[in-house]
Amino acid sequence: MKTAVFKIWRGNATGGEFREYTTGVSEGMVVLDAVNHIQATQANDLAYRWNCKAGKCGSCSAEVNGMPKLMCMTRLSDLPLEKPVTVQPMKAFPLIKDLLTDVSWNFRVKKKIKKFKPRPPDAPDGTWRMQQEDIDRVQEFRKCIECFLCQDVCHVLRDHGMHEKFIGPRFLIHVAALEMHPLDTENRVEELRNAYGIGYCNITKCCTKVCPESIHITDNGIIPLKERVVDDFYDPLGWIWRRLKKKSDRQNVEELKR
Amino acid sequence: MPEYETFQHDVLIIGSGGAGLRAAIEASAAGVSVGMVCKCLLGKAHTVMAEGGIAAALANVDDRDNWKVHFADTMRGGQYVNNWRMAELHAKEAPARVRELEAWGAVFDRTRDGRILQRNFGGHKYPRLAHVGDRTGLEMIRTLQDHGIHQGIDVYMETCIVTLLKDGDRVVGALGYDRERGHFKIFQAKAVVLATGGIGKAYKITSNSWDCTGDGHSLAYHAGATLIDMEYVQFHPTGMVWPPSVAGMLVTEGVRGEGGILTNADGKRFMFDFIPDNYKTQTADNEEEGWRYTQGDKNARRPPELLTRDHVARCIVREIKEGRGTPHGGVYLDISWIRKRLSNAEEHIKRKLPSMHHQFKALGDIDITKEPMEVGPTTHYIMGGVRVDADTQMSGVPGLFAAGECAAGINGANRLGGNSLSDLLVFGKRAGEFAAKFAKENSYGKIDNDQVDRYTREALKPFENSHGENPYSVQRDLQEVMQHNVGIVRDESEMQSALDHSKTFWERAAQVGVTGNRDFNPGWHTALDLRNLLTVAEAITHAALERKESRGAQFRDDYPEKDERFAKVNTVIRKAEDGSMEVRLEPLPEMPDYLKQVIEENR
Numbered sequence: 001m002k003t004a005v006f007k008i009w010r011g012n013a014t015g016g017e018f019r020e021y022t023t024g025v026s027e028g029m030v031v032l033d034a035v036n037h038i039q040a041t042q043a044n045d046l047a048y049r050w051n052c053k054a055g056k057c058g059s060c061s062a063e064v065n066g067m068p069k070l071m072c073m074t075r076l077s078d079l080p081l082e083k084p085v086t087v088q089p090m091k092a093f094p095l096i097k098d099l100l101t102d103v104s105w106n107f108r109v110k111k112k113i114k115k116f117k118p119r120p121p122d123a124p125d126g127t128w129r130m131q132q133e134d135i136d137r138v139q140e141f142r143k144c145i146e147c148f149l150c151q152d153v154c155h156v157l158r159d160h161g162m163h164e165k166f167i168g169p170r171f172l173i174h175v176a177a178l179e180m181h182p183l184d185t186e187n188r189v190e191e192l193r194n195a196y197g198i199g200y201c202n203i204t205k206c207c208t209k210v211c212p213e214s215i216h217i218t219d220n221g222i223i224p225l226k227e228r229v230v231d232d233f234y235d236p237l238g239w240i241w242r243r244l245k246k247k248s249d250r251q252n253v254e255e256l257k258r
Numbered sequence: 259m260p261e262y263e264t265f266q267h268d269v270l271i272i273g274s275g276g277a278g279l280r281a282a283i284e285a286s287a288a289g290v291s292v293g294m295v296c297k298c299l300l301g302k303a304h305t306v307m308a309e310g311g312i313a314a315a316l317a318n319v320d321d322r323d324n325w326k327v328h329f330a331d332t333m334r335g336g337q338y339v340n341n342w343r344m345a346e347l348h349a350k351e352a353p354a355r356v357r358e359l360e361a362w363g364a365v366f367d368r369t370r371d372g373r374i375l376q377r378n379f380g381g382h383k384y385p386r387l388a389h390v391g392d393r394t395g396l397e398m399i400r401t402l403q404d405h406g407i408h409q410g411i412d413v414y415m416e417t418c419i420v421t422l423l424k425d426g427d428r429v430v431g432a433l434g435y436d437r438e439r440g441h442f443k444i445f446q447a448k449a450v451v452l453a454t455g456g457i458g459k460a461y462k463i464t465s466n467s468w469d470c471t472g473d474g475h476s477l478a479y480h481a482g483a484t485l486i487d488m489e490y491v492q493f494h495p496t497g498m499v500w501p502p503s504v505a506g507m508l509v510t511e512g513v514r515g516e517g518g519i520l521t522n523a524d525g526k527r528f529m530f531d532f533i534p535d536n537y538k539t540q541t542a543d544n545e546e547e548g549w550r551y552t553q554g555d556k557n558a559r560r561p562p563e564l565l566t567r568d569h570v571a572r573c574i575v576r577e578i579k580e581g582r583g584t585p586h587g588g589v590y591l592d593i594s595w596i597r598k599r600l601s602n603a604e605e606h607i608k609r610k611l612p613s614m615h616h617q618f619k620a621l622g623d624i625d626i627t628k629e630p631m632e633v634g635p636t637t638h639y640i641m642g643g644v645r646v647d648a649d650t651q652m653s654g655v656p657g658l659f660a661a662g663e664c665a666a667g668i669n670g671a672n673r674l675g676g677n678s679l680s681d682l683l684v685f686g687k688r689a690g691e692f693a694a695k696f697a698k699e700n701s702y703g704k705i706d707n708d709q710v711d712r713y714t715r716e717a718l719k720p721f722e723n724s725h726g727e728n729p730y731s732v733q734r735d736l737q738e739v740m741q742h743n744v745g746i747v748r749d750e751s752e753m754q755s756a757l758d759h760s761k762t763f764w765e766r767a768a769q770v771g772v773t774g775n776r777d778f779n780p781g782w783h784t785a786l787d788l789r790n791l792l793t794v795a796e797a798i799t800h801a802a803l804e805r806k807e808s809r810g811a812q813f814r815d816d817y818p819e820k821d822e823r824f825a826k827v828n829t830v831i832r833k834a835e836d837g838s839m840e841v842r843l844e845p846l847p848e849m850p851d852y853l854k855q856v857i858e859e860n861r
């Protein structure tokens with residue numbers, strides 16, 4: 001059987017080192033298979049997260065050969081196995097143990113974001129009407145599996161540690177999904193500018209590059225939000241796009257009544 | 259005497275999947291304090307993996323649909339051993355639960371007139387599954403999570419409950435440890451809701467995630483609750499079979515709902531040859547009609563690929579056994595053939611089944627818009643679980659509730675696709691509501707410190723035994739035995755041998771050792787999970803032995819037919835006084851006449 005060497009970070013907040021493990025390689029294997037196998041046979045106490053092993057839960061984030069990746073979706077056949085494969089924890093979050101980081105900050109950030117507030121139902125039975133083309137964009141953002149790889153790679157968080165001032169790309173598209181939701185009536189523009197710190201993003205697009213769900217975080221999410229913040233600032237009476245949105249919703253309701 | 263941190267909540271919810279979240283939201287809305295513990299991070303429970311959709315008779319796509327048809331479909335799919343009251347409540351309340359998700363921000367795919375779109379699924383007469391592409395579970399869990407975090411629920415992530423605590427007959431809390439530091443914590447509660455999901459990890463080939471180790475089943479059993487229907491383990495007909503590292507990973511039934519067909523190595527579409535009598539009137543007898551059905555023709559009957567899962571899985575096993583399988587031991591599932599019918603087939607497939615397209619491309623080097631997939635059965639779901647009162651979801655143990663996959667009754671001998679997500683919503687809500695009510699009517703019980711000490715001492719034993727057996731080896735061997743001896747096709751001697759193995763597994767589990775310390779130590783966590791896996795494995799085997807017939811998901815080679823004697827009974831499992839596992843057959847609750855009539859009308 002072919003084998004490969006994995007250099008896995010072992011340690012905790014006080015220090016650690018890379019340790020080498022050799023394991024067999026079979027067709028179709030992903031990094032998580034190798035790490036699971038190492039855990040089961042050589043290092044029972046090796047700490048990391050995983051749940052679904054199908055790229056759906058966003059638990060198994062780590063840096064593989066320096067690249068932020070889901071371990072369960074990274075095929076060994078796409079890595080140069082003649083060299084050891086390095087696996088280390090995400091850097092933007094405090095280390096707990098081995099590959100496991102403390103991502104609780106993300107959960108606290110989300111709690112601060114104003115929740116969804118729908119307009120009154122469109123139809124007498126308490127339901128709404130939305131056209132598919134009006135929700136395509138929101139559905140794109142809602143594909144997010146909260147792997148936090150984009151947060152890990154964003155230099156504002158990773159290198160500058162601005163966790164208190166900037167919510168990061170994951171939560172900017174969360175806000176975008178809410179703001180562009182056809183039913184939502186809340187306004188989060190003031191927070192975007194201040195508490196959420198959208199100004200810290202200088203559109204390097206690193207987040208978009210690592211997103212395993214291929215969400216166009218910057219082009220479709222952050223840039224339109226930035227425009228909205230600017231427009232709202234100079235045009236306090238309101239934002240044209242939002243007015244248009246309201247209008248198309250009204251049309252829907254009119255149609256319903258007919 | 260060790261010190262424990264103690265937390266107090268009126269209602270404690272164990273599990274943060276769809277059922278746990280929905281229960282937590284309801285309980286906190288009722289004005290009681292709610293704590294929710296889960297082994298994983300919030301939003302990552304197994305529910306996130308669900309693909310196809312949520313079954314609810316919204317009648318948005320076909321206005322002939324209503325709760326009665328959904329009820330009749332559920333009972334037929336479950337071979338009429340379902341708890342009729344649960345099936346009734348489920349069919350009646352699912353539409354409101356789905357609409358509620360929309361009010362909380364869920365963004366379902368739309369019909370042309372702007373309503374929630376519904377798709378076809380096996381065993382459902384009309385298009386009934388509200389969905390978001392093939393990532394419905396993600397949409398559901400995120401909606402509940404994002405709504406729930408503003409409700410004042412205290413969440414204890416990566417905390418594992420190891421035993422329920424009792425005061426006399428009543429459950430008064432639970433003992434757990436936080437995975438990060440390995441510290442034991444006492445959760446004192448007036449009512450406890452189990453929402454711990456499934457048991458997939460008792461088998462080798464499974465679509466389930468890591469945390470499906472049957473904890474709730476086992477916690478309830480050891481606390482004196484009864485389990486029913488444990489023989490009914492659903493093997494989903496279509497899991498990936500190649501490459502080996504993804505064997506078992508689910509291929510959603512949505513593929514067949516969108517027109518995907520099953521063929522064998524000879525290129526024959528084999529499902530037309532095996533249509534059971536009770537589905538003959540509802541099933542297409544030619545390819546043309548089947549195709550029209552998947553494209554929304556209301557006068558067409560569904561193709562045989564959309565028969566119930568138990569049946570499709572067995573047909574696939576037969577093809578493979580009789581030598582008509584694919585090179586990697588499966589059959590072909592082909593959606594690419596629709597190119598012959600649709601000019602924009604490629605786009606259509608990518609839009610309807612984006613995750614499947616991605617999954618096969620990224621993990622199997624297969625482009626499903628151009629070539630067929632290789633699939634075979636995978637352990638997917640357990641119909642059996644904690645016996646609960648249909649209306650309140652309370653188990654036989656006062657103060658202990660259960661909802662979602664770890665509870666039983668709604669599905670009978672076989673679950674229809676999409677009926678789990680709706681079950682989580684309907685009965686998660688009910689469990690939350692009635693747990694809150696129970697909490698308001700009762701005070702905190704007394705925590706028995708001796709019970710706690712005994713358990714923690716037991717739980718820490720593997721550390722004193724660092725040269726003991728590797729817990730992963732025990733887990734792996736157990737999975738092998740269950741896969742081979744208590745799998746899709748069962749017989750007496752193989753299952754008896756599984757029970758014999760079981761004794762040695764318990765001994766081995768008691769002797770496992772772990773290295774390292776208590777800080778996030780998966781070896782230790784696996785050692786502690788063994789007790790749960792072994793308990794459910796034994797319960798499944800006992801129940802399957804007791805039911806000497808084939809019905810729904812249970813197929814016995816030695817009793818290949820249905821038997822009237824078993825048509826009106828549940829297998830019931832409880833822990834006897836002497837600690838042994840007791841199995842019995844008990845009569846099903848009698849269905850009232852108005853529901854019998856509903857079934858007749860929908861024959």
Ligand SMILES: Cc1cc2nc3c(=O)[nH]c(=O)nc-3n(C[C@H](O)[C@H](O)[C@H](O)COP(=O)(O)OP(=O)(O)OC[C@H]3O[C@@H](n4cnc5c(N)ncnc54)[C@H](O)[C@@H]3O)c2cc1C
Pocket residue numbers: 272273274275276277278295296297298303304305306307308309310311312313394395417418419420453454455456465466467469470473474508638639661662663664675676677678679680682
């Ligand atoms: C790939 C896949 C696709 C599916 N698709 C569909 C579909 O399209 N439609 C459908 O209806 N059904 C589908 N199902 C089935 C459905 O997803 C599950 O039955 C359902 O999600 C179970 O939800 P739950 O809330 O009961 O538990 P889960 O979502 O499994 O959650 C269990 C929770 O309990 C926690 N837990 C477990 N043990 C403990 C413990 N000891 N201490 C603390 N916490 C604990 C876990 O951490 C987790 O938070 C699918 C299943 C799979 C595997």
Ligand code: SF4
Pocket residue numbers: 153154155156168169200201202203204205206207208218222
């Ligand atoms: S584009 Fe903005 S949010 Fe994304 S990585 Fe760059 S700075 Fe961060």
Ligand code: SF4
Pocket residue numbers: 058143144145146147148149150151169170173207210211212213214215217
């Ligand atoms: S946006 Fe993409 S990279 Fe960021 S958390 Fe979501 S899925 Fe992960």
Ligand code: FES
Pocket residue numbers: 049050051052053054055056057058059060061070071072073
């Ligand atoms: S384990 Fe779920 S995304 Fe990798």
